[in-house]
Amino acid sequence: MRADYKLFGDSISFDTTYRTNKAYRPLGMFVGFNHHRQTCIFGACLLYEETSASFEWLFDAFRRCMDQKLPTTIFIDQDAAMAKALRNEWLGVFHALCTWHILMNAKKHFKKDKNVWKKLSIHLTYLFYTIDSEVEFDIAWKDMLAECFPDSDFVYGDP
Template structure:
């Protein structure tokens, strides 16, 4: 059950949708979060244009099963699943805008709701992509049962915990042998960043980056994340340490992400985390931008942020931990 004060995902009277399909998807998403399945029920269409005028979306347990008169002597009838539940969402076409408006919403159910861990098994929540359907067909032709195929998908994604309710990949981390060897040598100070690039699905790409003895950039690992929550970062940091023989960096440079900062002490309590130079400069521009109008002040700040760091690096060479722990 979700908090009552969170209304963004909850239907309400007067809510407007561009199409009937949009309303269905919204109500189905709401049903998945609450723990019930939905289905389309009564509808009315214009006789001349065939345009949908009314649509009733109901809980999958709405109504009762009708008596099957064709086989009254059946001994192994299916279990009754409907309970007469009255939970529903009713939408009506608005003539002026051509959009659909919620005119009736009943929230209460007369049956137990499904837990979040099992919600993806509800009939209206079962979805697979075209690629996954092809993969399942090929695996079925090879003799794999459906359960085995889903288990294989989970293993390919790094475990079933890496799949969401629709069996889509959520979080993925990888590091090859060279990255692991580089981290063993140069992993005292690591920069962790999720602002490099977003793909078309708006999933953040994360990278672990450091420097070698020649001041060349080396990559220690990379990840595709479902979101930037503390839970995702805890998962990612745990997998990073697992790949790196449980060796945590002495210092981790990050951006100003609160969830990231929250996850670091949970997984790596002995690691110091600092803001990188770029974000420090952005803070300066944000809060004291007026000072940057003065060229002399700007020169002092530039020297403070960049030249001092370079001087320290030249002085200490490869001793990156000394540089990282220096407070500027």
């Protein structure tokens, strides 16, 4: 895990959404990809609680295990305690939301309007997986807003 992290740990994902163990404890996984786009597990943990203090301890322990090497980017879910711990422990590391969690959150909010959700999911998937530049992203974002939310005030305003 350390050797893989040293080579491929620049951009990682951390998630605790799995609770399949007997005690229903959060299982945390630090994962990334190697140069063959194969999943690499850099670390795993069982937590007793998902508090900011627990995550701070975990991120500190992970950094120490990995010879103080921090990733450039970490993708997480929308857990506020996790985000706070990252801001406190891993200064300078860019943390972003995982695309899967963004899509699931959008689906939850738009599940009643299947027409909007269908259009929105196509646009979001395109934005996440196809766009290569900021200019392209801005154009595609405005197109998405215009098509999915044509009657909203924020469609024509500044982002």
